[in-house]
Amino acid sequence: MDILRIATAGSVDDGKSTLIGRLLYETNSITKDKIEALETASKRKGLDFLDLSLLTDGLIAEREQGITIDVAHIYFSTPTRKYIIADTPGHVEYTRNMVTGASNVKVSLILVDARQGVVEQTARHLSIAAMLRIPKVIICINKMDLVQYQESTFNAIKDSLAELVAQTTFEGQEISFLPISSLYGQNITQKASEMPWFSGNTLLGELEAFEYASTLAHAPARFPVQFVVRPMTEAYHDYRGYAGKISSGTFQVGDSIRVLPTGQESTIATIEKFESKLSQAIAGDSVTITLTTDIDISRGNTLVLASEDQPPQLKDFSAQICWLDHTALSPGKTYLLQHGINITKAKISQITERLDVATQSATEGVSNLQLNEIGTIALRTAQPISADKYAANPSNGAFILIDEFTNSTVGVGFVK
Amino acid sequence: MQTIQDKIGHFPRQLEDESIYILREVAAQFERPALLFSGGKDSITLVRLAQKAFFPGKIPFPLVHIDTGHNFPETIEFRDWLAKETGAELIVRYVQDSINQGKATEESGKYASRNVLQTVTLLDTIEEFKFDACIGGARRDEEKARAKERIFSVRDDFGQWDAKRQRPELFDMLNGRIAVGENVRVFPISNWTELDVWNYIKEEKMDIPSIYYSHQRQVIERDGMLWADSDYLNKEADEIPFEATVRFRTVGDMTCTAAVASDAIDIDVIIEEILSAEISERGARIDDKRSEAAMEKRKQQGYF
Numbered sequence: 001m002d003i004l005r006i007a008t009a010g011s012v013d014d015g016k017s018t019l020i021g022r023l024l025y026e027t028n029s030i031t032k033d034k035i036e037a038l039e040t041a042s043k044r045k046g047l048d049f050l051d052l053s054l055l056t057d058g059l060i061a062e063r064e065q066g067i068t069i070d071v072a073h074i075y076f077s078t079p080t081r082k083y084i085i086a087d088t089p090g091h092v093e094y095t096r097n098m099v100t101g102a103s104n105v106k107v108s109l110i111l112v113d114a115r116q117g118v119v120e121q122t123a124r125h126l127s128i129a130a131m132l133r134i135p136k137v138i139i140c141i142n143k144m145d146l147v148q149y150q151e152s153t154f155n156a157i158k159d160s161l162a163e164l165v166a167q168t169t170f171e172g173q174e175i176s177f178l179p180i181s182s183l184y185g186q187n188i189t190q191k192a193s194e195m196p197w198f199s200g201n202t203l204l205g206e207l208e209a210f211e212y213a214s215t216l217a218h219a220p221a222r223f224p225v226q227f228v229v230r231p232m233t234e235a236y237h238d239y240r241g242y243a244g245k246i247s248s249g250t251f252q253v254g255d256s257i258r259v260l261p262t263g264q265e266s267t268i269a270t271i272e273k274f275e276s277k278l279s280q281a282i283a284g285d286s287v288t289i290t291l292t293t294d295i296d297i298s299r300g301n302t303l304v305l306a307s308e309d310q311p312p313q314l315k316d317f318s319a320q321i322c323w324l325d326h327t328a329l330s331p332g333k334t335y336l337l338q339h340g341i342n343i344t345k346a347k348i349s350q351i352t353e354r355l356d357v358a359t360q361s362a363t364e365g366v367s368n369l370q371l372n373e374i375g376t377i378a379l380r381t382a383q384p385i386s387a388d389k390y391a392a393n394p395s396n397g398a399f400i401l402i403d404e405f406t407n408s409t410v411g412v413g414f415v416k
Numbered sequence: 417m418q419t420i421q422d423k424i425g426h427f428p429r430q431l432e433d434e435s436i437y438i439l440r441e442v443a444a445q446f447e448r449p450a451l452l453f454s455g456g457k458d459s460i461t462l463v464r465l466a467q468k469a470f471f472p473g474k475i476p477f478p479l480v481h482i483d484t485g486h487n488f489p490e491t492i493e494f495r496d497w498l499a500k501e502t503g504a505e506l507i508v509r510y511v512q513d514s515i516n517q518g519k520a521t522e523e524s525g526k527y528a529s530r531n532v533l534q535t536v537t538l539l540d541t542i543e544e545f546k547f548d549a550c551i552g553g554a555r556r557d558e559e560k561a562r563a564k565e566r567i568f569s570v571r572d573d574f575g576q577w578d579a580k581r582q583r584p585e586l587f588d589m590l591n592g593r594i595a596v597g598e599n600v601r602v603f604p605i606s607n608w609t610e611l612d613v614w615n616y617i618k619e620e621k622m623d624i625p626s627i628y629y630s631h632q633r634q635v636i637e638r639d640g641m642l643w644a645d646s647d648y649l650n651k652e653a654d655e656i657p658f659e660a661t662v663r664f665r666t667v668g669d670m671t672c673t674a675a676v677a678s679d680a681i682d683i684d685v686i687i688e689e690i691l692s693a694e695i696s697e698r699g700a701r702i703d704d705k706r707s708e709a710a711m712e713k714r715k716q717q718g719y720f
Contacts, residue, residue: 001426072563073556075609082428084607100584226440231473239472245437245588274468286436288471299444324584338589341441400589407593409583 004207006109007086007102007134009125014111015142019182020074020087021052023204026189029076030055052182071101080208095372096324099128099412103398106212107136109203114147114179117157120358123164127357130168131320131374131414133394135212137175140203145181149194154179167360170391174210178203216283219393221249222311222386223303224340229288241272241288242297247340247395249305251289252280256306259297260386261313265306266291283395300342302386311396313384318352318416320390321369321377325403325410328368329377335410336402337381345382346401352376376416390414427615431608432465437588438567438604439469442549443476445592446600449549450507452538453479455491456667457624458553460498461605461613464622466551467502478505480550482537484530485512486648486669494625509541526638526650529671539575542599549592551602557609567606573597611690618683628686630663630678641674665690 008016024030030038034055042051074085086101102108108129112122122139129137139161147153158177165175178187179198186192189204201209229241251257255268271278272288281287289303297303304310323329329348337346353362354375362376369375390397401411439462442449451466453459466475481495499506511530514520519540520533542550556563566582568590583591592600605613617624634645636655643649645657648671662675663686680686 001428003428003430073607074563075557075607077609077611082609082612096584100586103586104588226437227444227470229470229473233472236472241472243440243469245433272471274471284430284433286433286440286469336593338591340589341444395587398587398589400586400591402591402593407591407595409586409591412584412586 001081003082003084004107004210005084005086005105006107006207007088007098007105008109009088009098009102009111009121009128014113015053015182016087016111017053017055018051019109019111019140019142019180019188020085021055022182022185022188023085024055024074024076025050025052026185027076027078027204049183071097078204078208083207095124095128096322098125099132099322099324102128102132102134103412105132105134107138107207107210108134110137110139111142112139112157114141114143114153114157118160118164122161123358123360126161126164126168127360128322130170130173131322133170133173133391135173136210137173138203138206139175139177141177141179142182144179144186144192144195145184149179149181149186149192151179151195151197154198164360176200176206178206216248216393216395217250219248219283219395220308220310220388221251221303221305222247222388222393222396223251223289224342225297225299225301225303226341227299228297239290240294241290242303243286243288245286246281246283248283248393249308250280250282251303251305253278257291257303258306258310259295260302260304260310261384262296262301264295264297266293266295268292302340304386311386311388311393314381314387314415315384316378316380317387318376318378319399319413320355320374320416321401321411321413322374323369323371323411325408326371327403327410328370329401329411330368331377334404336404337379337385337399337413338402339385339387339399340396342385343402344385346379347381348377348379350378352378377413379413387415389416427612427619431605431612432468432616434588434607435465435604436469438590438602439466439551441590441592442551442602442604443470445590446549448545448547449477449551449602450480450545450547451475451477451504451551452553453481453495453506454553454668455481455487455495455625456553457613457617457628458555458605460494460622460624461608461616462551462553463498463502463504464616464620465604466504475502475504477551478507480507480509480541480545480547482534482541483508483510484534484669485510486530486646486671488625488627488644488664488667488670490625490627491667494623498623507541507545509537509544511537513537514540524650526652528650529669531669531672535575542575547599548594549600549602551604553605554603555608555610555613556603556606565603565606567603568592569601569603570594571599571601573599575599577601611687614683614687614690618687625667627664627667629682630661630680632659633662633675634658635660635662635675642677644670644673644675646670 041054072087076083088098088101110125141154141157180187187202223246224244225242226244229243253268258265269292270290271281331348334347336343351366353364354366355362388396397415399413400409403410511533514537520536566585634657635642636657663678
C-alpha cells in the first residue's frame with residue numbers, strides 16, 4: 001500500500017478547510033465524538049450547518065481569527081492508499097509555509113473561488129508547484145453552488161488560466177480542472193448531480209487513479225551515509241555498516257560503488273534491513289550497506305554506482321531560492337548550507353534576479369530577498385557538495401540555508 | 417470472505433523507512449538524546465524502530481520513563497521486560513519525588529490526576545541528564561494542536577513550545593541545531609495514524625502490555641465512560657465499582673485513561689473495533705476533555 005502526499009493551497013476564503021473536512025467526512029474518517037464536538041462548536045458560532053473547516057483549524061489563534069496560520073497535517077485512507085494532506089495557509093505573508101507543506105508532495109490542490117476567478121494567489125501557487133516539480137496539479141473551482149453551477153463560469157476561469165499554465169508547467173506535469181462545491185459535497189467523492197455537464201472524475205476519483213511513475217527509483221543511485229553502525233560486540237567484532245536512506249536509484253549486492261567526495265571504490269557485500277538481507281534496495285528504503293573492503297567512510301559521504309552518472313562536486317554554483325525568514329537574505333553573508341544531511345558553510349556572492357511569481361517576470365540588480373520572495377542566487381560553499389540539478393533529480397538537488405546565529409532555517413534552495 | 421486487509425490495506429512500509437531515517441538523524445545530530453518511554457503502544461513502536469535503525473548495534477540512547485506512580489502495574493512490568501529484551505539502558509524518574517521536593521502539588525477533587533504534574537519531573541530529568549533531544553511517540557492524527565507539530569520541535573529552556581516560532585521543515589532535511597539550554601522534541605511517528613500503529617504491531621508480531629486486550633476489571637462509570645478502579649481514583653459515594661469485560665485503547669495513567677467495553681482478545685478484533693469505533697482514540701483521554709484547547713495549552717507548558 002502506498003502513500004500519496006497532497007498539499008492544499010488557496011486564498012483565505014476559498015474554503016480549503018471545508019474541502020478537507022468534506023473529504024474526511026465522506027471517506028468516513030471522522031469519528032462520532034469528533035462530529036459531535038463539531039456540532040457543538042458550529043452551534044456556538046451560530047451556524048445552522050456543520051462547519052467542517054473547524055476540523056482542521058487547530059490552533060487557538062486560528063479559531064479566534066478564523067484563518068489557518070500554519071501547516072497542518074491531515075490523514076485519511078482508502079483501501080487503495082494512505083493519504084497525507086499538508087494543509088497550508090493561503091495568506092501572501094505565509095508563502096513560506098506553502099513551500100514547506102508542498103515540499104514533499106506529489107499532488108497540489110489549488111482552490112479558486114468561482115465568484116472571484118483567478119487571483120494573484122492562484123498564479124503564485126501554480127508557480128510554486130512548478131518550482132517544486134510537483135507532478136500533478138488539480139485546480140478546484142470551488143463554490144460552484146454560488147454561481148448556479150454554471151458551466152460558462154467554470155470554462156471562463158479555466159480559459160483565463162490557460163496562458164499561466166502554459167507558462168509555468170514542465171514536461172510530464174499533469175494539470176486538471178474540477179468544478180466543485182465543498183459545502184454541498186459536489187464532485188468531492190460523488191459525482192455532482194448539479195453539474196451534469198461535467199464529464200470528468202470526482203476529486204477522490206482523480207486522487208485514487210493518479211499513478212506517479214517511480215522516477216526516483218530510475219534516477220542515478222545516491223546513498224547518503226547517515227550513521228556508521230559499529231556494534232563492536234563479540235558477534236559483530238569487525239562489522240562496519242553504513243546506515244542511510246537511499247535518496248534515488250537502485251543498489252544491488254555486488255555493485256561497484258564509489259564514495260563521494262573521497263573517490264574511493266569498493267563493492268557492496270550486503271544490503272540489510274534489520275535481520276533480513278536483501279538483494280537490492282531502491283529509492284526511499286532505509287537500509288544498512290556493508291562493503292567487501294574496509295575503507296574510510298563517515299557520515300555525510302555519498303555512495304554512488306561506479307557505472308553511472310555521478311553528481312558534480314559543486315563549490316561555485318547558482319540556485320533558485322525561496323526566502324523563509326523575517327531577516328532578509330543579504331549578499332556577502334555566510335550561512336550554513338544543509339544539503340540532505342551534509343552541512344557546510346556557504347557565502348551568497350550575488351542575487352542574480354528576483355522573480356515575481358505572480359507575473360513570472362524577473363528583476364535584476366536587487367540588493368536583498370525578503371521573506372516569501374523567490375530569486376536566483378550565486379553561492380560558494382566551503383566544502384563541495386555532491387548535488388544534482390533539482391530538475392533532473394529533485395531528491396538530491398535541494399538544500400536549506402540555516403542562520404549560524406539563530407539556528408533557524410531561513411531559506412530553501414534548488415540547484416540550477 | 418473479505419479480510420481486514422482487503423478493507424484497509426497493509427501497513428505502508430514507507431512510514432517505517434521514514435521513521436528509521438529520523439531516528440538515525442537524532443543519533444547523529446545530538447550528543448545526549450533519550451527516548452521517552454511511557455509503556456504505551458506508540459512508544460513501544462518507537463523502541464522497535466530504534467532497534468531496527470541501529471541493528472546489529474544496540475539502541476544508542478537510553479529509554480526514559482517518567483513514572484507518575486499511577487501507572488497500570490502491567491505497564492511497568494512490560495517496561496522492565498522490554499528494556500531487558502532489547503538491552504537498552506532504562507532511566508526512571510518519579511513524579512512522587514517532585515511532589516516530595518515541593519516542586520509539584522497533588523491535584524484534588526474527583527478528577528485529580530498526575531498527568532499535568534509529570535511535566536515538572538520531565539523537565540527536571542532533561543536538566544539532570546542534559547538531554548538535548550527527547551524522542552516521543554506523539555502522532556499528528558491524535559489531536560488538532562499536534563497536527564501542526566514539526567518532526568524536530570525546538571523547545572526553550574523552560575520546555576515551552578511556540579507554534580509561531582517553529583522552523584519550516586523542507587523535504588526530509590532536519591535541522592537540529594540548537595543553542596545551549598534548548599532542546600528538541602522529536603516525533604518520528606508523526607505521520608502514522610492509530611491504524612498504522614496497530615497494523616505495524618500486527619505485521620511485526622510485536623508484544624504489547626496485556627491491558628490492550630480484553631480482560632476482567634473492576635471499574636466505575638463516570639461521564640459515560642468506564643474508569644479503572646484503583647487506590648488513586650477519587651470516587652464519590654455513589655460510584656460503586658463493578659466488574660466488566662474491558663480493554664484499553666490508549667494507555668496513560670489509571671486516573672486519566674478510560675476503558676472500553678470489549679471482547680477483543682486478538683489484534684485482528686482490535687483493528688476491527690478501531691474501524692467501527694464511534695469514539696476517537698483521544699476521546700478516551702480524560703485529560704484532553706478539560707477544554708477545547710487543552711492540548712495546546714499543555715504543550716506551551718512543556719508537555720509532550
